[in-house]
Amino acid sequence: MKTSPPISLVPFVFIIFFITPCHTTHAQVENDTLLAYQYFKKGDSLLTIKSYDESLGFFREALPIYRKVKIWEKTASCYNKISEIQNRISDFKESLKSANTSLEICNKHLQKNNREEANAYDNIGNFYRMNTNYDKALQYFQKALEIRQKIFPEKHPDIATSYAYLGIAYDFTSRYTKALQYHKKALSIRIDIFGSDHPKTGNSYSNIGLVYQGLGKYEKALVYLKKNLRILLKNSKKQGLSLGYSYLNIGICYYYLLQYDNALNSFTKTISIFSQKDNLFGLSMIYNNIGVLYDEKGEYEKALQYLKKSIRINLKINGENHSNLGDNYMNIGNLFQLKKDPKIALQYYKKALQIYKNIQSENSVDIADAYRNIGDVYLYQNNYDQALTYYKKTLKIRKNLYGKENLEISDIYTSIANLYLEREVYDSALLYSKNGLDILQNIYGKQHFHTIQYLNQIGTIYNEKHDYKNTITYFNNALYANTINKNTK
Structure with a gap:
């Protein structure tokens, strides 16, 4: 879980917009803004301790009061707080809408380069981050930083x-x-x-x-x-x-x-x-993780029990079209893959893929992962053409998301290399393996333990090609990397 720091509380500024002999009107404005301030302060305190539903309610109470008396900085701040909460509860479209409304208020009513404008850019950046458009997210985070550095x-x-x-x-x-x-x-x-x-x-x-x-x-x-x-x-x-x-x-x-x-x-x-x-969201996450842990230990029945607990909670709080439910199905697919039941594994992977496609753009991390797992099943079934089709779909999405130098690109290169190795197409296997190794070494260094798998894989390919000199070189490099990383993983 990546945790984002909450936006700091904006100091309350009481503004008298007009002075008339009608003291009851002035008193009403003062009372209203005091009430809005109390709502805002309570909402901010609840946001700090992650009581999102309650916090959202208080900001929505403060918002129309500030808007009515035209205290625009606080109005923009309310929209920003609401946007932040909506992002945290995965209501991403509404989060973007609230952030853009705050930005409109800033542009129309406040001086250029103000605090709430920066906060709105952060919220828009978080929208794009949560939708895996990281380059666009970085653009908005950078805009926010530039404003803050000026003020x-x-x-x-x-x-x-x-x-x-x-x-x-x-x-x-x-x-x-x-x-x-x-x-x-x-x-x-x-x-x-x-x-x-x-x-x-x-x-x-x-x-x-x-x-x-x-x-x-x-x-x-x-x-x-x-x-x-x-x-x-x-x-x-x-x-x-x-x-x-x-x-x-x-x-x-x-x-x-x-x-x-x-x-x-x-x-x-x-x-x-x-x-x-x-916290049902947190419970669904932890039950999922315990299920994965038992899956890794080979205790499949326990794993399935916890994964199904997570599914029940996710269906209750999110319904049938939510990425968390897709994640559950992916993990159950992994379980049946480990149990060597590829037919059922494939069913769960495709259920997950359908959910992801219903709610995400084609260039999403989750869709790429689902394609990759489906490819793994087809590889296990020796259906090489189908496996390669899904692997290449994964590679295309990951390149769109990350560029060329990324661990996820290296990961899919491994899968494609394994496929070519099984088909005895050694030159292609060697090409993808070396491409994957280059990425890992650029990120981690030449002797990091993550490189060991690739070094062994390349050694195996050279062995199949009867190039024993290179075989020994790569196996020795893998052994050396394993030795220097022993007990540091």
């Missing part, structure tokens, strides 16, 4: 917010070096302003941890994620749901480190927190 000093919370959003977007596009640069800038500002034990500082630690998780540096990721956990535990009364998501991210690191008992322990703590807070 605030460098050491300002809003500047830190911009750096955090840019870091998150670069993380999603696997541009980890840039992501770390921006997250560390945000961290430095937050430490200076809020101190080392503030939840916003913890948020930056968490974001840095998630970048290291993306890099496969799970031990280093845990260091930062646990720093965030320590801060949240100090503020546990105000950070209930954030605490749950912290345990969730730590559990994911343990999962990738193959420390399944530690992962399960973290996930179980999350269940109790989300249950107390009646």
